Amino acid sequence: MSIKLEKVVETFYENLEQGKIMGRKCPHCQNVEFPPVYACNECGSLETEWYEISGRAKLHSIVMPAALSSKPEYKNLGKYAYGEVELEEGSRLNAVVRGITKKKRKELQDKLPVNCHASIFQREGGYKTVVFDLDEE
Numbered sequence: 001m002s003i004k005l006e007k008v009v010e011t012f013y014e015n016l017e018q019g020k021i022m023g024r025k026c027p028h029c030q031n032v033e034f035p036p037v038y039a040c041n042e043c044g045s046l047e048t049e050w051y052e053i054s055g056r057a058k059l060h061s062i063v064m065p066a067a068l069s070s071k072p073e074y075k076n077l078g079k080y081a082y083g084e085v086e087l088e089e090g091s092r093l094n095a096v097v098r099g100i101t102k103k104k105r106k107e108l109q110d111k112l113p114v115n116c117h118a119s120i121f122q123r124e125g126g127y128k129t130v131v132f133d134l135d136e137e
């Protein structure tokens, strides 16, 4: 891992501690990278800047976690699934989405994409991370 990328990751987690979810925005093509990476994936610019994302997003697909893959640091997360999430700013990522049971997934399957939003989650004994919650209907 390059020193610059380590710095990006460090700043990202420092901001999470303060309740801010940061991506990187490219001043040339306005592309927003989330999770933040140093270079713009659209135009290759290395001059991206910190940008606080709104957290508004759409959930496009849902994958239930395999029982064996349940991670101990997610113990206090409750029911969750993995989903393909598209941020308002345009980035797509695979993320943890809370509150999805097998039953809920069936209900949602025909309604996709549905609105969701980013939340900051305190991992068991560790650092904070970003998860997604479904918007209330």
Ligand SMILES: [Zn+2]
Binding pocket: 026, 027, 028, 029, 030, 031, 040, 041, 042, 043, 044, 045
């Ligand atoms: Zn760019």
